[in-house]
Amino acid sequence: MSGPESEQQSVVLYDIEDKPPLGKAIPLGIQHVLAMFLGNVAPPLILAGAVGSVTGETTFLVQMALIVAGVATIVQAYPVGPVGARLPVVMGTSFAFLGPLIGIGNQFGIAAVFGASLVAAPVEIVMGVSFDRFRRFFPPLVTGIVVMLIGLTLIPTGMNYAAGASAGPSAEGYGSFVNLGLAGLVLIVTVGLNQFFEGFLRVISVFVGIVVGYLVALALGVVDLSAVAAAGWVTVPVPLKYGLAFEPSAVVTVAFLYIITGMETIGDISGTVSATGRDATREEVRGGLVADGVMSVFGAVFNALPNTSFSQNVGLVNFTGVASRYVAGIGGVVLLALGFVPKVGAIVSAMPDAVLGGGALILFAMIFSSGARLITQNVELDHRNSTILAMSMALGLGVAFRPEILQNFPSEVQTLFGSALVTGGMAALILNVVFPGGSVGTGPTEYTAGLEPSPTDAGAGAPPVDDD
Incomplete structure (x- = not known):
């Protein structure tokens, strides 16, 4: 260890149990939604375009993704029994599953996608329930590497958004001066507020940067609002709309992916809690992993792809210093509202990629920074x-x-x-x-594997007893 836990430095202005005034908490919660919004809706958008059996179902799939993400985020912040980390863990549709699920959907049909997602999800639940048995395999060195890789591999995505086209360099207008200017404006406003101001302007810096970028984009006439007019006012969830099918090869593939996203969740929880100057407890990691699995089962029933913790929100916590689970819970409520009211969600969806890209680049870089801090403070x-x-x-x-x-x-x-x-x-x-x-x-x-004892553990503060 490079230094005892007591020497870790907190970067938070609002700690996990703090409740900012509602007038501040609401925009801070919206800031969380803006950070993850396109990352959450992109997988169902891509799935709907790639799997023929759900062509034309794009709007419904997107709204289901928002509703499930909202419920899952609220459960992570305010657990139901053992389900939830009691942390500002923002949940959303996982990109890690997208490629294999497209293949499964085209080979076996969309019902096999949701069937495999449902049947394999208990793998992550078991990871959470039995975490004491394998937690020693995830010391800060391993989780820090995972968090740093998350940040580094997301940066190209952030650059694509900043260039104005999430599809990549082949897209029309990629790297245009308008797109780069909008992304640069968001980046400058965000970093400027964060580094040169104190108080509320600092913690709301990402939100302000994106709003300024959006308003400028509207003034430049580069925002297409046609989808807002076409969107309806209310979406009604329909459980098992596409049915369930169970193909053994599909289940095995998805089960392996749940193990990988479980590692990502451990890294995200560690990265989030490290901002407060301490390590994640066993109880927090257990609850977060169980919630990942349970909420993915819930998502499969309500026609959504598997859910997992969103790393860009880890970056947001570390960048703004707002680690309040109350704020994350408000973000979950906002996601629910967007899911049930498509017209409101369409306004956010109309945001140009370049505007989101300016903020995303900062957040992705901060994910890498949180992983590096995990290692340097503990290894x-x-x-x-x-x-x-x-x-x-x-x-x-x-x-x-x-x-x-x-x-x-x-x-x-x-x-x-x-x-x-x-x-x-x-x-x-x-x-x-x-x-x-x-x-x-x-x-x-x-015991020093980056995890504190849970407050409920007997003899907290003492070395653990070998579980085997």
Whole structure:
């Protein structure tokens, strides 16, 4: 350890249990929604375009994604029994599942997508319930690497948005001066307010930056509001609208992805809590993982793809210093409102990509920063740990930069291990176990795996008893 927990520095202005005045909490909650909105609705948009059986169902799928994300976010902030982390964990549709689920949908039909999502979700619930048995395999070194990879691999997405086209360089208008100007304006306003002002203007900096960018985009005439006029006023959820089908190969594929997103959730929870100057408790991680699984079951029933914690909101917590779960809960209520009222959601959806990109770049960079802080505050970068860090980052980013290296493998392997998060995260996990001298299963040091004891644990503050 580079230093005791007491030396960790808090960056928060509002801690987890703090409740800002409602007049401040509402825009802070909306700020969370803006940070994750397009990332949440993009997977169902892409799925609807790629799977023929749901062509024309785009609006319904998007609204279901918003409703499920709202419920899941509220449950993470205000748990129902053991389900929920009691943290400002913002939930949304996971991109990690998108590619495989498109393949499943085209091969077996949309019912198999929701069937596999439902049947495989207990994998993550089991991860949460039995977390004491495997928590030692996720020390700050491993979770920090995962969080840093999340941030680094999201930056190209942020750049695409900033250039004005989430589809990439082949899209029309990509990198135009108008798009770059809008993204630059949002970035400058956001960073300026965050660094040169104090109080409420600082914590609301991302929201203000995006609003300023949106207003300027409206003045320039680059906002298409036609979808707002066409959108309805109320959406009624229809459970199991597309039915369920269970294909063994689809279930196995999705189950593996739940393990990977479980690692991401551990990293997100660690990154969020590290902003407060402490480590996540066992209870928080358990509850967050269980909520991921339970809410993904809920999502499958209500025609939504699997849900997971959203990393850009980890960046938002670290950037603004607002770690209040009350604020995150308000964000969940806003998501619910957007889901039930399509016309309101359409106004947000009409935001130009470049406007969102200016804010997203900052948040993605802050995700990387929170991962780096996890490591520097909790890990001694000796020869062993430095090697694990270097190899995991190299392998993860290597497959992201050169996915062609896997071109001779089956498509399923390419889909899974072409992800920097999967390859880098698995490398960190395996190397931490294989290399001698680590903290895995070594008495008191397994307690310092980036997790505090839960307040309900007997003998809090003492080394844990080996669960095996």
